[in-house]
Amino acid sequence: MMIVLIMGPPGVGKGTQAQKIGENFNMAHLSTGDLLRDHVRRETPLGLAAKEKMAAGALVPDDVIIEMMLQVLEQHSSENSANSAALLDGFPRTRDQAGALVNAGINVNAVIDLDAADELIIERLGGRLVHPASGRTYHTIFSPPKTAGVDDVSGEPLVQRPDDRPDTVRARLAVYREQTAPLEDY
Ligand code: AMP
DSSP: OEEEEEEOSTTSSHHHHHHHHHHHHTOEEEEHHHHHHHHHHHTOHHHHHHHHHHHHTOOOOHHHHHHHHHHHHHHHHHHSOTTOEEEEESOOOSHHHHHHHHHTTOOOOEEEEOOOOHHHHHHHHHTEEEOTTTOOEEETTTBOOSSTTBOTTTOOBOBOOGGGSHHHHHHHHHHIIIIIGGGGTO
16 A cells, blocks of 8 residues: 655645545545544544544544554555555654554655645634535635535535634644654654
């Protein structure tokens, strides 16, 4: 299986680009944030354990994330041919998470590293709207939906992610610069 990581601070466009790359190159888009938000919605034990950390803009503990992602990758590889490809969006975010990939014998073929200035990120996330069921995102100014407040495809309401409020965005950026950006060297 080919594995490509898409990395960068929150709000830089990982999800947007991963969705496009996935469609153009027929790669599965595996987003830890989307997977976690789905657990939170379904109120699974994992979702209940992750909810508060996510709301605070902190990282969910490594052991929880590692177990979830290794399971997802194993399932993906068992359901797809050996030459299938996956794009990991939002994982790994710490050295221990990266180490877990290595320990599991999972080779990373390429890394796409995106970056943007903090002020731009705060502006983008402040106006971001999400369609929870599909993960589709919009921006009130840069990429508005056809009808204000509703998803173009389903007509369902759009919401602001609770962790996209400015204080939490600052916390997420700090966590990124401290714990995830150093992975570039690793
Ligand atoms: P994202 O959608 O990638 O911005 O992720 C949203 C939130 O989910 C993050 O702020 C973290 O609380 C949590 N999260 C997502 N991926 C990870 C990860 N690899 N390690 C720890 N926490 C994560």
